[in-house]
Amino acid sequence: MALLQISEPGASPNPHQRRIAIGIDLGTTHSLVASVRNGVAECLPDGQGRVILPSVVRYVDAQRRQIGFDALENQVADPANTIASVKRLMGRGMADVAHAEKLPYALVDEPGMVKVRTIAGEKSPVEVSGEILATLRFRAEDTFNDDIFGAVITVPAYFDDAQRQATKDAAQLAGLNVLRLINEPTAAAIAYGLDNGSEGVYAVYDLGGGTFDISILRLSAGVFEVLAAGGDSALGGDDYDRALADWLLHESELTIDSMEDQARLLAHARQCKEVLSSEEIVTAEVDLSTGRIDLSLNREQFEAATAALTARTLQAIKKALRDAKLTKDDIKGVVMVGGSTRMPQVRHAVGEFFGQEPLVNLNPDEVVALGAAIQANQLAGNNPDGDLLLLDVIPLSLGIETMGGLVERIVPRNQTIPTAMAQDFTTYKDGQTALALHVVQGERDLVADCRSLARFELRGIPPMAAGVARIRVTFTVDADGLLNVAAREQVSGVEARIDVKPSYGLSDDQIAQMLKDSFSTAQQDMQARALVEARVDADRLLLATRSALAADGGLLTPDERAAIDQAMALTQQALSSTDAAHVEAVSKALAQATEAFAAARMNHGIAQALAGKNIETI
Amino acid sequence: MNLQADDFELFGLDRQFTQDRAALDDRWKALQREAHPDKFAAQGAAAQRVAMQWSVRINEAYQRLKDPLKRAAYLCELAGFPVNAHSNTAMPAAFLMQQMEWREAMDDADGADALESLADAVQASMKKLLQQCASLLDEQHDFAAAVGTIRALMFIEKFTQDLNQRLDQFA
Numbered sequence: 001m002a003l004l005q006i007s008e009p010g011a012s013p014n015p016h017q018r019r020i021a022i023g024i025d026l027g028t029t030h031s032l033v034a035s036v037r038n039g040v041a042e043c044l045p046d047g048q049g050r051v052i053l054p055s056v057v058r059y060v061d062a063q064r065r066q067i068g069f070d071a072l073e074n075q076v077a078d079p080a081n082t083i084a085s086v087k088r089l090m091g092r093g094m095a096d097v098a099h100a101e102k103l104p105y106a107l108v109d110e111p112g113m114v115k116v117r118t119i120a121g122e123k124s125p126v127e128v129s130g131e132i133l134a135t136l137r138f139r140a141e142d143t144f145n146d147d148i149f150g151a152v153i154t155v156p157a158y159f160d161d162a163q164r165q166a167t168k169d170a171a172q173l174a175g176l177n178v179l180r181l182i183n184e185p186t187a188a189a190i191a192y193g194l195d196n197g198s199e200g201v202y203a204v205y206d207l208g209g210g211t212f213d214i215s216i217l218r219l220s221a222g223v224f225e226v227l228a229a230g231g232d233s234a235l236g237g238d239d240y241d242r243a244l245a246d247w248l249l250h251e252s253e254l255t256i257d258s259m260e261d262q263a264r265l266l267a268h269a270r271q272c273k274e275v276l277s278s279e280e281i282v283t284a285e286v287d288l289s290t291g292r293i294d295l296s297l298n299r300e301q302f303e304a305a306t307a308a309l310t311a312r313t314l315q316a317i318k319k320a321l322r323d324a325k326l327t328k329d330d331i332k333g334v335v336m337v338g339g340s341t342r343m344p345q346v347r348h349a350v351g352e353f354f355g356q357e358p359l360v361n362l363n364p365d366e367v368v369a370l371g372a373a374i375q376a377n378q379l380a381g382n383n384p385d386g387d388l389l390l391l392d393v394i395p396l397s398l399g400i401e402t403m404g405g406l407v408e409r410i411v412p413r414n415q416t417i418p419t420a421m422a423q424d425f426t427t428y429k430d431g432q433t434a435l436a437l438h439v440v441q442g443e444r445d446l447v448a449d450c451r452s453l454a455r456f457e458l459r460g461i462p463p464m465a466a467g468v469a470r471i472r473v474t475f476t477v478d479a480d481g482l483l484n485v486a487a488r489e490q491v492s493g494v495e496a497r498i499d500v501k502p503s504y505g506l507s508d509d510q511i512a513q514m515l516k517d518s519f520s521t522a523q524q525d526m527q528a529r530a531l532v533e534a535r536v537d538a539d540r541l542l543l544a545t546r547s548a549l550a551a552d553g554g555l556l557t558p559d560e561r562a563a564i565d566q567a568m569a570l571t572q573q574a575l576s577s578t579d580a581a582h583v584e585a586v587s588k589a590l591a592q593a594t595e596a597f598a599a600a601r602m603n604h605g606i607a608q609a610l611a612g613k614n615i616e617t618i
Numbered sequence: 619m620n621l622q623a624d625d626f627e628l629f630g631l632d633r634q635f636t637q638d639r640a641a642l643d644d645r646w647k648a649l650q651r652e653a654h655p656d657k658f659a660a661q662g663a664a665a666q667r668v669a670m671q672w673s674v675r676i677n678e679a680y681q682r683l684k685d686p687l688k689r690a691a692y693l694c695e696l697a698g699f700p701v702n703a704h705s706n707t708a709m710p711a712a713f714l715m716q717q718m719e720w721r722e723a724m725d726d727a728d729g730a731d732a733l734e735s736l737a738d739a740v741q742a743s744m745k746k747l748l749q750q751c752a753s754l755l756d757e758q759h760d761f762a763a764a765v766g767t768i769r770a771l772m773f774i775e776k777f778t779q780d781l782n783q784r785l786d787q788f789a
Contacts, residue, residue, distance in 0.1 A: 019660070150660075179659050223647050319786070379659035389651055415681075418655060420674045478670060479655045544661035591664045598665040602672050605652035606619045610630040610645075 019149035021380035023372025029209030034373035079104035079263035091162030130173030157183035158231035185215035187371030200332035222387035230320035237340035401438035625679035
């Protein structure tokens with residue numbers, strides 16, 4: 001008997017249709033978008049064939065902005081409104097930004113995260129990053145002439161919770177469905193490892209424009225297990241530029257007194273740095289308002305001026321190796337990632353440290369985006385037989401403040417995520433009915449030396465003698481590396497929980513407002529957008545439920561199956577509705593109807609994993 | 619299988635101290651292959667939530683099983699002999715004396731080399747106690763005695779952490 005496939009109006013005729021999934025490397029200096037096409041990951045070029053998008057946004061006036069190369073061209077002419085290296089400001093307060101006085105644009109101190117003062121008003125780094133992400137999203141949509149199902153966005157492994165959350169918010173502003181945030185070195189390892197069929201322990205040395213990461217990974221049979229991650233989220237090529245700029249000023253006995261000079265000098269220092277990657281000597285010629293720099297500079301002088309920076313990266317490698325309980329002899333290969341690894345002194349120092357030539361056969365600018373695209377393709381379900389599995393870690397310890405300004409660590413660094421860990425605390429005063437919790441991240445023992453993530457209160461504790469209450473504080477870190485904290489008094493059951501989010505001052509309302517204002521959505525009617533999103537979500541859920549039923553439908557009783565079928569039918573009907581709220585309501589009902597099924601499938605999967613193993617070992 | 623199963627059941631291993639680390643690692647990866655949220659990224663919130671719960675539970679069990687000290691304490695707890703490390707800190711005098719000697723040696727160390735050789739001595743002592751633990755748990759099934767050994771090991775582990783911190787300062 002022939003089976004007829006019936007397409008409902010508005011439904012996808014082919015449930016196995018490929019979903020467009022992209023990987024985005026949101027870099028300090030430049031950003032890229034990649035996707036898997038015909039089984040191969042490739043970076044998507046813009047209309048002029050360029051894959052790189054300079055991470056530069058220029059606010060021309062209140063309405064207009066330039067992004068990428070156009071903005072970069074105007075950097076020296078209009079430094080105050082041209083924001084480069086915004087990644088260094090993500091999730092950062094004024095006190096955290098190193099060399100704020102040397103930036104060619106003006107920062108505004110705001111609680112939690114700085115803003116940049118521009119001709120178009122004060123801009124949050126989240127908004128600026130959102131512009132870059134939206135530009136890449138449009139590039140991908142134009143390439144495929146289709147909507148994007150979802151994106152994997154990379155972040156430095158050493159990014160803390162606030163920096164990760166800020167990145168996710170930026171993606172939301174850009175209208176992207178974030179499938180996962182993954183760490184840049186891990187993404188590079190995917191691109192590298194899958195290309196080379198590598199097995200064993202590898203180090204990924206990732207020196208970008210503004211961040212440095214070192215990750216130690218074990219690769220085996222498609223599993224990428226991060227053993228330790230370390231680094232410095234404020235160390236990169238920019239710092240080499242700055243060190244060289246300082247050296248040039250010092251040698252020429254000049255000073256800087258305007259943003260224009262600052263921008264011109266930094267741009268020139270960067271050019272000299274790039275020339276010195278292939279040449280032995282370069283002439284530095286730059287006219288400043290205070291005088292002219294004109295001197296020749298050789299590679300040795302540049303290396304001496306920046307040796308301290310390279311040495312800092314080696315210190316971080318040693319720490320990561322200790323954390324992984326390995327020595328450098330255990331490392332089978334060292335993968336170099338990030339444009340700054342083009343500097344010969346960096347390659348040389350790393351090669352000398354590990355006693356082997358680092359691997360540089362992949363384009364260090366593209367490898368992160370390519371790895372992200374491979375993971376995005378897998379997460380979107382385009383590669384059901386793929387055996388890629390990422391087991392990543394949290395880079396920095398998480399804890400809470402206790403008496404005397406000390407940190408009690410709850411999740412130690414290098415813990416595999418997702419993870420949940422709990423610790424019990426008690427009250428210190430008789431009759432105490434509230435407890436203030438201060439969540440921090442970092443390796444130091446004093447709260448003052450760690451990054452403050454959030455503060456919240458557990459209220460309504462029944463009065464008890466000091467030390468009687470038992471308050472269990474649970475930290476949950478999800479697969480994106482994002483933290484959620486819950487506190488519960490065990491005797492009374494009083495609860496408080498928080499998504500660690502508002503510490504830098506962007507509430508959901510503010511994000512909604514930015515979304516409304518942002519150029520990525522300005523031309524669209526918000527309601528139409530809501531309907532489209534609700535339909536896409538409903539459709540996604542239907543597809544997922546269908547494939548789950550096809551795989552494990554046998555686990556259901558006829559009654560359970562009937563309930564799910566009914567919820568699916570209602571959702572399917574709702575796809576042609578124009579009422580976004582209705583579409584959301586039936587989707588929610590379908591999600592609820594499948595909750596028990598999801599649990600049953602998981603039990604089944606786990607049991608099978610064990611059964612398979614037992615047979616193998618017999 | 620359910621979320622309430624103990625770590626050994628969850629990993630399909632015999633409930634004993636002696637474990638093959640390579641087999642344990644393989645089992646962990648096989649379980650995460652089934653349960654990791656990445657596998658359910660395109661499958662809606664319900665599946666994500668379940669995956670998160672399981673994946674967290676599997677990681678929790680793995681952390682406990684792979685660390686000999688945590689594994690030993692867990693076995694005692696399952697057998698009804700909780701270690702209660704925080705409330706019960708009474709230790710034999712000889713053991714405390716040695717701890718004090720080590721602490722003094724650490725404070726007096728004037729370089730990484732001196733610290734390294736102290737670390738070696740501490741490691742050796744730890745290894746010996748772990749062997750003792752294995753015998754008490756797997757052969758003699760004397761959990762009460764094992765609890766004492768585990769407490770000693772916890773002291774040594776804490777000391778090792780402090781020692782590593784000092785080493786970091788010299789590095």
